[in-house]
Amino acid sequence: MTEPIIFYDIPSKDSPSKAWSPNTWKTRFCLNVKGLPYKTVWVEYPDIAALIQKIGALPTDVNDDGTPYYSLPAIYDPNTRTALADSAAIVRYLDRTYPATHRLVPAHTDALHAAFGRGYSSLLTLSAIIVPQTVHLLPPRSAAYFRTTREAYYGKTLEEVSPPGSARRAELWAGVDKAFATYATWLAAGGVEQRFFLGEDIGYADVTIASILMWMRVVFGEESKEWKDVTTWDGGRWARHAEVFGKFEAVDVGEAAEI
Template sequence: MTIVLYDLPSKAKGNAWSPAAWKVRYVLNFKGIPYKTEWVEYPDIENLWKKLGIAHTSLKADGRPHYTVPAIYDPSTGVYLSESLQIAEYLEKTYPDTPIFPHNTLGLQWPFNDVFTSNLSSLWNFITPAICWKLNPTSEVYFRATREESFGQTMENLFPKGDAAVAEWAKLREALGKVDVLYSKTSGPYLMGDTLSWADIVVAGYLTMIKVIFGEDSQEWRNISTWHDGRWKKCIDNLKKYETVV
């Protein structure tokens, strides 16, 4: 039976851009689990999730439930589930072949998403406006309103320019260097040597977002893809056979 992956559409090449959804897509493709993507615009998520019985993943600042993409529906078990790591853990338990937490490493890999994203703080002022500009009109209106309220300024003003941009890119390069050190300690292309695992999928999910949102031919991605001896381009290239969007 075919799993349904709920994801956010865009005007970007290939449509798929959400790093959280990319993580789940990589897992599904890696495990060879049949699935199809259903695209959901930002303003439609909450009502659809309530209708389907998909739980919220967190609480907003005012205490209201926060409903997020990705989510899946597995018709073989009747399970609806959201949040990428919870989905990954479910898929690992339900479809254990081709493990993404090999050698009982779930406990070690569980916090890696937070560790990795803590090194991306300099990215958000660039990528948030860029995401806004790549969304379809109905999602762009929603995204702009919620993010401008959160950041306290327009998307156009948020995007760093001039010397500020140079400084922020330098900070991001330095921060990613900490992750590059982890990769340099292994004997293969992945954090577990020759074994692909969840941690590599986390890294690839965020890098794929950057490449898709800015564009493969953009100066931003061309720069990042050369950092640390081409480490970040290699991270995506190593998972290329698992990036099919269906």
């Protein structure tokens, strides 16, 4: 490997000190855990589709109206001339292409990791709490795009989705607590409490959880009631999980995308 990988991330108002997106954090953690050289290019929300098309990656999903859905993270690896979107595809590409680095989806865990992705997200009632606050972290163009698309999705203003102090918000937050409690039971399913999903080695499932924790820490803030709750759940295991990933949370200055 001679040239750094280009890693496309979504900026916050305070980039690079605050990278916030749980989806792009999955890839950033993967790159950092593997110790692969990379350079961040910050792409504002309204530019994501054009950027993905420009680098030649594929859409990651299909919109309800049948049009392609483009999303970050994406990478361009100049060493292999590969453009790729979707964090789950990217981690497998990195495992395969750089076999001397820490493998995050070990042999025979591909399908179970894919099932994990559905399992953890099906329980997590976080979005309706955190999305309305995430908008305040974004630079103006991205904030406007984010607000328009998310308000169309929810069918109400972001401020109406789960207002602080509302019963709805309390119910959703109890759901997040319960989801993490369930993750803790998964980690003890073998009869002993495992440190990571694969035992003693960090894997992609752990990266996924760490990315959700990072989203909460950045959006709610370390002094928030929410983050304090998180750090007490399940005997402090999520605080320890975040701490382990503290070694892998470096964010480079990077540069703004040219579209």
